[in-house]
Amino acid sequence: MSGESKDPVKTICPYCGVGCGIQVAPGEEPGDMQFRPWADAPVNEGRVCIKGGAATEVVDHEDRLTEPLLKEDGEFREATWEEAYELIVEEMERIREEHGPDAMGFFGSSKTMNEENYLLQKLARRYGTNNVDNCTRMCHASTVWALRTSLGAGAMTNSMADLEQAADVFWIQGANPGEQHPIANSQYFRQAVLEGATVIQVDPHANKTTRSFEIEDTDRHMHLQLNPGTDIPLLNVVLKTVLENGWVDEEFVAERTEGFEHLEATLEDFDKEAAAEECGVPLEDIELAARKYAKANNAAIFTGMGMSQHACGVDNVQNEINLALATGNLGRPGTGVNPLRGQNNVQGTCDVGAMPNVLPGYQLVDDDEARESVEEVWGFEIPDEPGLTNVEISHAAGDSVHGLYVMGENPVMSEPDGNRVEERLEELEFMVAQDIFMTETAKYADVVLPATSWAERGGTVTNTDRRVQRMRPVQKVHDNTKHDLDILSEVGTRLFGEGFDFEDPEAVFEELRQVCPSYHGMSYDVLGEEGVHWPCYEPGDEGDPFLYEESFDTENGLGKIEGVTHQPPKEVPDEEYPLVLTTARLEEHYNTGTMSRRSPTLNRQHPENFVDVHPADAERYGIEDGETVRLRSRRGEIEVRAEVTDDIKEGVVWTTPHFAAASANRLTNDVLDERAKIPEYKAAAAEIDVGIEPADRGAADD
Numbered sequence: 001m002s003g004e005s006k007d008p009v010k011t012i013c014p015y016c017g018v019g020c021g022i023q024v025a026p027g028e029e030p031g032d033m034q035f036r037p038w039a040d041a042p043v044n045e046g047r048v049c050i051k052g053g054a055a056t057e058v059v060d061h062e063d064r065l066t067e068p069l070l071k072e073d074g075e076f077r078e079a080t081w082e083e084a085y086e087l088i089v090e091e092m093e094r095i096r097e098e099h100g101p102d103a104m105g106f107f108g109s110s111k112t113m114n115e116e117n118y119l120l121q122k123l124a125r126r127y128g129t130n131n132v133d134n135c136t137r138m139c140h141a142s143t144v145w146a147l148r149t150s151l152g153a154g155a156m157t158n159s160m161a162d163l164e165q166a167a168d169v170f171w172i173q174g175a176n177p178g179e180q181h182p183i184a185n186s187q188y189f190r191q192a193v194l195e196g197a198t199v200i201q202v203d204p205h206a207n208k209t210t211r212s213f214e215i216e217d218t219d220r221h222m223h224l225q226l227n228p229g230t231d232i233p234l235l236n237v238v239l240k241t242v243l244e245n246g247w248v249d250e251e252f253v254a255e256r257t258e259g260f261e262h263l264e265a266t267l268e269d270f271d272k273e274a275a276a277e278e279c280g281v282p283l284e285d286i287e288l289a290a291r292k293y294a295k296a297n298n299a300a301i302f303t304g305m306g307m308s309q310h311a312c313g314v315d316n317v318q319n320e321i322n323l324a325l326a327t328g329n330l331g332r333p334g335t336g337v338n339p340l341r342g343q344n345n346v347q348g349t350c351d352v353g354a355m356p357n358v359l360p361g362y363q364l365v366d367d368d369e370a371r372e373s374v375e376e377v378w379g380f381e382i383p384d385e386p387g388l389t390n391v392e393i394s395h396a397a398g399d400s401v402h403g404l405y406v407m408g409e410n411p412v413m414s415e416p417d418g419n420r421v422e423e424r425l426e427e428l429e430f431m432v433a434q435d436i437f438m439t440e441t442a443k444y445a446d447v448v449l450p451a452t453s454w455a456e457r458g459g460t461v462t463n464t465d466r467r468v469q470r471m472r473p474v475q476k477v478h479d480n481t482k483h484d485l486d487i488l489s490e491v492g493t494r495l496f497g498e499g500f501d502f503e504d505p506e507a508v509f510e511e512l513r514q515v516c517p518s519y520h521g522m523s524y525d526v527l528g529e530e531g532v533h534w535p536c537y538e539p540g541d542e543g544d545p546f547l548y549e550e551s552f553d554t555e556n557g558l559g560k561i562e563g564v565t566h567q568p569p570k571e572v573p574d575e576e577y578p579l580v581l582t583t584a585r586l587e588e589h590y591n592t593g594t595m596s597r598r599s600p601t602l603n604r605q606h607p608e609n610f611v612d613v614h615p616a617d618a619e620r621y622g623i624e625d626g627e628t629v630r631l632r633s634r635r636g637e638i639e640v641r642a643e644v645t646d647d648i649k650e651g652v653v654w655t656t657p658h659f660a661a662a663s664a665n666r667l668t669n670d671v672l673d674e675r676a677k678i679p680e681y682k683a684a685a686a687e688i689d690v691g692i693e694p695a696d697r698g699a700a701d702d
């Protein structure tokens with residue numbers, strides 16, 4: 001499945017969910033690969049951010065894994081592929097025999113392609129378990145849950161191009177596109193703003209999005225800097241203002257929604273003044289923002305992980321849906337509720353069924369009809385009970401879960417309370433990790449398989465606005481590495497005999513589209529260079545730039561409104577831990593840093609972690625700007641440089657998860673949203689110690 005060409009190859013940036021097209025020219029020697037703009041790329045028309053421009057830097061990095069590794073007496077030794085496969089099959093069979101199929105867990109990856117995640121979830125289900133998940137659990141599981149149950153599909157309701165052309169107001173809550181989706185911000189949002197659109201940003205942290213629209217300096221745009229974990233009361237102030245002023249779209253509510261009375265009842269005795277105080281935002285500012293949103297011709301909500309990563313994440317997003325439905329801002333160009341997805345294939349990884357409760361195309365595993373239609377193609381019985389999510393799998397390691405198969409994921413860094421994750425992984429009887437680098441997680445594996453990188457293999461990825469695009473191999477594979485797809489194919493064939501032997505990624509895609517209704521009309525030829533938005537039910541469908549024009553994709557076609565009430569974070573400040581810790585990502589780094597910390601260009605910008613501390617807190621603690629401090633929570637501690645800034649409110653500290661020894665996830669709380677099982681990364685109680693020697697504060701250490 002490898003390919004080699006001296007001409008530049010058109011492919012997709014391996015970093016964020018915007019899905020920018022790039023060209024890459026292969027070199028004569030490893031390390032000679034060159035980035036080239038792809039001038040007429042459908043999403044970005046040649047523009048890229050710093051990550052896209054530096055994407056080639058890590059492909060030939062000296063740390064690449066090149067041989068299979070087996071652990072013996074606590075040490076890794078090089079092994080042959082045959083030895084590795086034999087051990088994997090032997091151990092997976094033993095675990096199933098001794099403990100049953102639900103004793104295995106499978107982690108897919110949003111950094112890998114649709115075909116690979118499709119095959120991984122098929123492997124899990126053929127093994128006999130629905131214990132398969134991917135890192136969407138950590139970013140937008142709650143968003144997907146709320147959108148799927150209240151509107152129909154767990155994805156952006158509108159597309160970026162449509163929003164740029166039609167939206168008058170962008171309501172951006174808990175998202176920082178200026179930093180995390182730079183091309184969406186600079187190309188689409190910026191253009192709309194130049195043509196008169198208004199930005200209302202709701203976020204506890206002033207960031208590059210705030211600065212990119214000069215929000216603080218204009219009357220037009222607004223930044224509502226709320227306290228972490230007060231999104232529901234803030235939106236309830238907005239909703240009550242909409243109700244009080246008669247800004248409800250009565251016709252839309254009557255014809256296309258259900259549950260409006262529940263919202264009215266929820267807000268009947270709601271005290272706007274008390275709620276605004278709880279949010280830490282002046283009431284008149286929230287009321288003005290409500291007016292701007294409700295009176296716009298077309299207003300679009302963008303929602304990010306500041307909303308989803310809470311124990312009340314589903315309710316947070318439901319309240320955004322309530323606002324959009326109550327004001328009729330859905331089913332038209334320039335409107336909707338739009339999650340900005342993190343990784344370049346996080347949308348696709350969910351679409352193809354790498355989740356414990358759904359099969360490809362979001363068909364529920366406990367829906368008999370849906371399950372049977374997939375079983376007809378696959379030729380085996382699928383377990384009918386939803387499986388465990390990835391955080392639940394990690395928590396159950398050593399108890400009900402005894403084996404783990406990890407493809408391209410790094411839960412030690414990406415899951416909350418990383419110290420606990422490490423303890424649990426130690427308890428596993430057997431673990432496989434396939435990756436391109438020795439990650440913090442792979443160190444706990446019994447077998448490490450060297451996979452190929454994005455630049456060496458082909459397949460498809462699905463971006464944040466549901467555009468399915470092809471990635472193409474740029475250079476030949478490294479030494480003794482193998483494609484994720486080939487590894488899964490071999491393991492599946494050795495375990496089960498049939499159903500896993502595919503000639504190439506296109507053959508896998510052909511099977512995928514048989515079981516995934518929204519991809520059914522696609523083929524590699526149809527995708528071409530432009531890609532296709534889903535839903536694409538039949539060949540010839542061009543996909544929808546916006547959803548729900550006539551009706552919602554729910555059982556009765558109505559959008560579901562449901563009033564929600566404030567639920568404070570599960571851990572709030574107290575005497576011992578008096579600060580609120582919140583977290584987010586940086587423009588130059590990418591999630592667990594496995595790739596970006598190895599990129600000289602990206603790492604130069606931020607070689608180590610830091611914590612934002614408000615000047616009043618700095619004075620109280622006696623912290624100098626740039627001084628090393630110890631930041632701790634009930635779960636762990638990290639040593640980081642303090643940045644004294646009023647980007648954050650007094651009493652709140654803000655840091656990032658990218659740096660191994662000083663990751664925010666040594667501190668974050670692993671309490672989960674009850675329904676979506678997403679952890680509460682965005683609010684925990686913390687304390688700062690000063691007087692720390694700056695010897696080891698978690699620089700890029702691997």
Ligand code: SF4
Nearest residue numbers: 013016020049052183
């Ligand atoms: Fe890559 Fe995202 Fe930057 Fe585009 S915006 S170049 S997809 S990281």
